Amino acid sequence: MIPQLLDGTLVLVVVALAWRALNDRDLFRGVIEFIALGLLLAMAWLRLRAPDLALAEAAVGSGLTGALILSALVRMRRREQAAAGQPAGVATGPWAKDRAKNFSRVLLGALSVAMLGTLAWAALSLPAKARGLTAEALARLPDSGVTNPVTAVLLNFRAYDTLLEIGVLLLAIVGVWALRRGEWPAADLRERPLLLSLLRWVLPLLAVGAGYLLWIGASAPGGAFQGGALLAGALVLALLSGLGRRLLRRGRLVRTGLTIGVLVFGVAGAVALGWTGGLLQYPTGQAGAWILVIEAAALVSIGLTLGLLYLGGRPGEK
Amino acid sequence: MSTVFLTAALALLLTIVLGLAQVFRQAGRADSLLAAILFGTTGVAVVLLLGKALGIPGAVDVALVFASLAAVLGVAFVLRGWPPDDFPEDPRP
Amino acid sequence: MPDADPRLYLLAGLALFAIGFYSLVVQTHLLRRIMALNVMGSGVFLAFLALALKAAAPMPDPVPHAMVLTGIVVAVCATGLALALADRVQALEANEETPAPEEPPSAETGSEPEDAG
């Protein structure tokens, strides 16, 4: 009884929040609801027995994405005000009165509902029990060098996926840097001594936590992505408070850090190809060490990429 | 015993629903963020209780990440995410 | 403790997808559209994980888990890129309407934002 109630509440709140987040008249409140949606999704992942994803969602979904969208919102609002020269209305929603728009909205709503119905029919007619790939993954787990099946899939069985993903991260940051110049978040820590005293121990704690998640990822939920997200959180805090300025000035170091994941991963793949004849097929018995090295490099790249995305552009003085 | 933890998690989820009512009704910007931060603290407790009830050992780490990233979000809001045109309302009777 | 009913979460994922799709087309503000894309992605993740739970013999299927993990990180990167693009679009539109208020440096980046996406 209690589990069903919990599931029902969770699902209802998630769906209601998604609707409100996207259709709230006040855009800012919509963003807040979007952040809360991430938080509830993390709970849903836990309920679906996916703690690896709950970790990632807790860090990325509600923390970093929320901070990203919030700062973008304020930046856009500032520009709107500067352009219009008047205190802009809160939301620029599509609440137009004219008929044609309403008609197309109704049409689209009907289309969406029809799509939902078709998808639901297709999904519910699937067999109740599936075999999946659990057995195969568990059978090969002893050869993979790690004991956490998700990490084994990510960095051994389907390592090429992950290699490409790290490449996508690099592409994203290159794209952002090509588009804009990032702003210097100018916070004066002398006005906020309390924040400084918090950062003094939270920043090292986040860095240690990133390392811990990387290490434990071999045997338990965790890994390079989750650790990287924590590192990114630390970087965002450092950027916000101005402590990260010194890091950003060292452009070559930052660029090396951004690319090191792809580089190490690619080199490892090439070496493994020459050694064993298979792309990213690690030599027998050494897979654990290979994975750890690749993950450590990926952690640095992921952390830097996600953290610098918050800057919203390439660093550099005027 | 796990039922006890699950019931507690459910009750906390219901308080989150209640807090959402605060966000949904016409509240100030900072107030809705306050509610979100409140969900952060409650969310940590829910994750811990849920993990204990379901027997997921990694849940403590999830809560740890939650707790540390809630700080990031809050600081990001105050320093860079607070809309410049806030405070048209308040205090409300 | 019994596992969750996968069908419930499957339906929720599909509902998120439909809500995201509707809002993506109906809403006009770029930020809302970016959030709508994110919600659609979350719906897909939810459906994927519910399907993974169906294979819960000793544990849920780890392959969808790994894919969704990849997806979450790619989604946040795409969001970052989309936000930068949206910012460029807005800056260009503002420049068109009013003759250069005090639009700082971003105007000198040569190419149009469209061909980077």
Place this chain on the structure above:
Amino acid sequence: MSFLDFLSALLLVPALFFFVAGTVALLRFPDLYSRLHALTKADNVGLGFAVLALMLRAENGVEVFKLALIWGLVLAASSTVCFLIGQEAVRRGLKPWTRQSP
């Protein structure tokens, strides 16, 4: 149900009470400054009780340590963030609520 289980369940009662109190405060208090209390005080105490309850049922010392760390982190982070919000609200000229104000 052992004695520890019972004690753990008993500790959850004040935890729930404080969480509910925090939410009610968020709903009912008149202005931003007073609502900040709901965040910094009630919820953190509630989380403290929940953490205590879970500590009694922890499997090993590491888990106890992590739980303590979580509570400390939440305490420090939420109080700092609340102070920052309050400070910024004062800077923006938000007047505290008084009985006289409309």
